[in-house]
Amino acid sequence: MARAGKVEGKVKRVRKSRVHIRLLREKCTGCGKCVRICPSGSWSMKGEDIEWKGMNLCFECGACFHVCPSNAILWRYPEGGEGVVYRF
Ligand code: SF4
């Protein structure tokens, strides 16, 4: 039986220095969906511009990538091919 707090299986720690989310500004319409859905506050609006704050806050849930209607968010899996919590 697994002990509480112990993670079973293959888990790889992601190096936060490797950015795997990128905003393609030329595609962004400024709809703000990424700002509203992001659970970590990694996106914000500055006037009509979207600001991406980088990987430090990000949980790597992939929600911003999926919600963007303009394919303006480029997602590459973290090194090792797995996110910290989820994989889609
Ligand atoms: S992957 Fe999740 S936590 Fe990271 S920026 Fe996108 S919505 Fe926010």
Ligand code: SF4
């Ligand atoms: S969801 Fe996509 S199009 Fe909308 S503001 Fe975010 S990056 Fe831009």
